Amino acid sequence: MGKRPGTFDAFRLARDRGVLEGTLDVGASERLADRIAEGQETAARIAWCIEGTTDAAGRPALAIEITGDVPLTCQRCLTPLALPVSQRTVAVLAKSEADAEMLDADSEEEVLVADHPLDPAELVEDELLLTLPYAPMHEARDCPARHK
Numbered sequence: 001m002g003k004r005p006g007t008f009d010a011f012r013l014a015r016d017r018g019v020l021e022g023t024l025d026v027g028a029s030e031r032l033a034d035r036i037a038e039g040q041e042t043a044a045r046i047a048w049c050i051e052g053t054t055d056a057a058g059r060p061a062l063a064i065e066i067t068g069d070v071p072l073t074c075q076r077c078l079t080p081l082a083l084p085v086s087q088r089t090v091a092v093l094a095k096s097e098a099d100a101e102m103l104d105a106d107s108e109e110e111v112l113v114a115d116h117p118l119d120p121a122e123l124v125e126d127e128l129l130l131t132l133p134y135a136p137m138h139e140a141r142d143c144p145a146r147h148k
């Protein structure tokens with residue numbers, strides 16, 4: 001398999017303590033576009049940073065950071081809701097699926113199989129998909145539906 005443009009070697013990034021940075025255009029992502037409030041697609045930009053590091057046990061890892069506001073639709077009142085996202089996840093790198101199973105068994109952290117060049121956009125999409133609530137809603141006191 002050839003190296004796709006924009007992909008990176010996760011183990012090398014971890015070893016070199018490298019940093020990759022960029023912005024994800026959420027509305028242009030096939031996996032995320034239908035989660036974004038209609039008409040807000042172009043406003044949905046998430047800043048990301050992927051940093052080569054090690055976990056507490058000294059194993060190669062990536063720290064994935066995402067920051068921004070995601071325009072969603074409140075499922076209670078159906079008006080826009082900007083969900084602030086700000087999180088950092090550390091994922092331990094595995095050389096293979098078998099390696100990942102072993103790491104999973106004795107690690108609290110997320111495990112990422114990096115036996116191929118990784119696409120930063122894909123990692124950021126994964127993080128965002130895990131973060132977005134299935135049925136986003138305003139806080140009860142902020143939701144206009146409450147006053148109807």
Ligand SMILES: [Zn+2]
Nearest residue numbers: 074077138143
């Ligand atoms: Zn609401």
